[in-house]
Amino acid sequence: MPFVTDREQFAAAARLMRDYGAEAGLEAAARADHSRDQGNHIHFCRWRQIERLIVLLSMPCAVGTVH
Template sequence: MQQHFYIADSEAVADAHELLTHYGENARSEAAARASRSRDVGNIVHFCRWRQIARLVEWMDSEDIDATLH
């Protein structure tokens, strides 16, 4: 199953890379935790951003990428 998601900007890719470098296999959990904290304080913009980054981290860390990269 192919997954589609939106990448807002190159900074999101850099943040995903930084999380993977720093947290390794726990990078997605860290991004999800940041999204939760943003939601808890009512910051919907950062909530959405960190949710997108969590999906991007999962995709970047995947062994079987089945998509066109642009």
Template sequence: MEELFYIADRSGLQQATDLLRDFGDAAFAEAASRAVRYRELGNAIRFCEWRQIERVLVVLAQSSAVGTVH
């Protein structure tokens, strides 16, 4: 199975959960908006971080486990 996402540290997960808490279903759009903003600023690192947070939000929104469960 292809890796769904990569998060370098806990702060990325915290940002994802904060977005879900603050924006609810609009968290995906907010993460995408932030990614676009950083891309336009030419900040590739922050752009990639926000794209990964988008992917984490997709996984967190699932009602069942995704990937390998130990």
């Protein structure tokens, strides 16, 4: 399960899914790689978590505990 620190991560995932469709996860991975190459480990981790969140949001069924 991805670790979501704030609402902005959901918003970023939703924007990527809207703008890139099925390629949203690849775009998040590319942004993570770019951040890593720039030496920005904080943004690298953020984009990796957003990538995982996109995968989770793309699933057709609920994952984990449902209340």
